[in-house]
Amino acid sequence: MSQSSQNSPLPGNPVPSSFNWLYAFWKFSRPHTIIGTSLSVLGLYLIxxxxxxDAINHISTDAIHRVSTSSLLPVFGAWIACLCGNVYIVGLNQLEDVEIDKINKPHLPLASGEFSQQTGQLIVAFTGILxxxxxxxxxxxxxxxxxxxxxxxxxxxxxxxRLKxxxxxxxLCIFSVRGTIVNLGLYLHYSWALQQSQTIPPVVWVLTLFILVFTFAIAIFKDIPDMEGDRLYNITTFTIKLGPQAVFNLSLWVITVCYLGIILVGVLxxxxxxxxFLIVTHLGLLVWLWLRSSTVDLQDKSAIAQFYQFIWKLFFMEYLIFPIACLLA
Structure with missing residues (x-):
């Protein structure tokens, strides 16, 4: 039996090939952005x-009544629409960056050859329309x-x-979408669905400002491990202009300012x-951030990538911590 026939899935057993396709699609959707999108949809709904x-004094029977099947429909619709939009945006970026990703992110499906260009185009078109x-x-x-x-x-x-x-x-593209448009748009959507006033309350503005500034740190940090491919294909980034150490330090201090700002909100x-709850949790995250940052070797691409994923985890946590702080008020 030939080597190729040994590696091929049996005709009567489509599970391996189906699983491989789904796993490739999962990578294509950039899981960290999918998780962030899902948590933002849930977090703004809880807020x-x-x-x-009743001025969020306590969780009352009115809250239980609102979280009914009918009130969950706007959440489900928002989640599906935002996930599809997420896949469209990250997928389009991969379609245009195949050669760059072969250097920077060779594990992505288009760069590795798991997906053809046509498959990527069909996914992007379908998810954008949906x-x-x-x-x-x-x-x-x-x-x-x-x-x-x-x-x-x-x-x-x-x-x-091609603003990138x-x-x-x-x-500006990255933090305006994740920081401002998503947060304010989702809150207004839920406010409209729950037949509330369309006035945006202070708590939403606080979260929006926090995410806006935090996302700026993500936007500039993400290019540190991609410097080789970006330089080769003339993609100018802050990392190429300022150097990885300067961008690393800038990202670290931007996130620090975010946490100090949110702590000040709690104090005042x-x-x-x-x-x-707000002060204690964010003080803990701030200490964790600095302890974690002290171990990063900027000469090690995998260490940089791991710290980048750590920053995303801090981002995820905010959409859990902040709504809980609102519910506990």
Missing amino acids: AIAIST ALVVAWLTGPFLLGMVAISLAIGTAYSLPPI QFPVWAA RVASINPI
Whole structure:
């Protein structure tokens, strides 16, 4: 029996090939962004619920009543639309960066050859259309948020605009979508669905500002491990302009400012949140950040990538910690 026939899945057993395709699709969707998107959808919903319960003094029977099957439909619709939009944006970027990813991220499906260019194009087209259709069926604020996000994501990756070539515009695209458009758009969507006032309360502004600044740190840090491929294909980034050490330090201090700012919010009680929970959790995360950063070797690409994933984990935690602080107020 030939080597190729040994490695091929049996005709009657399509599971291995199906699993391989699903795993490739999972990598194509960039899991860390999928997790971040899912948590933002859930976190903003919990904040909207907290605000809807009598000035969020306590979780009452009204809160339980609101979390019913009908009130969960806007969440499910937002989740599907945002996930599809997420796949469209990261997928389009991979379609345009195949040669660069062969150097920087050879594990991605298009760069490794697991997906053909045509497969990538079909996935991107399908998820982009589905995101808009689901958003249109779910609510006007969600449709606006998704449409704006897709437009910015397209301008980020697609020639001739291709804003990712310019470090300032590239960073602006990333943190404007994740920091501002997603948070405000999701809250307005939930507020509309729950028939609340369309006024954005202070707690949402606090979270939005925190995520906005934090995402800037992510936007500039993500290029540190990709310096080799970016330089080869003339993609100008802050890392290439300033050097990896400077960008690493800048990202670290930006996140530190985020945590100090949120701690100050708790001390001054400028929003309806539980101050003790907010202060203690963010002090703990700040200490963890600095301890973790002291062990990073900038000459080790895998160590940089691991710290980048650690930053994303801190990002994930905020969409859990902040809503809990609102619910505990």
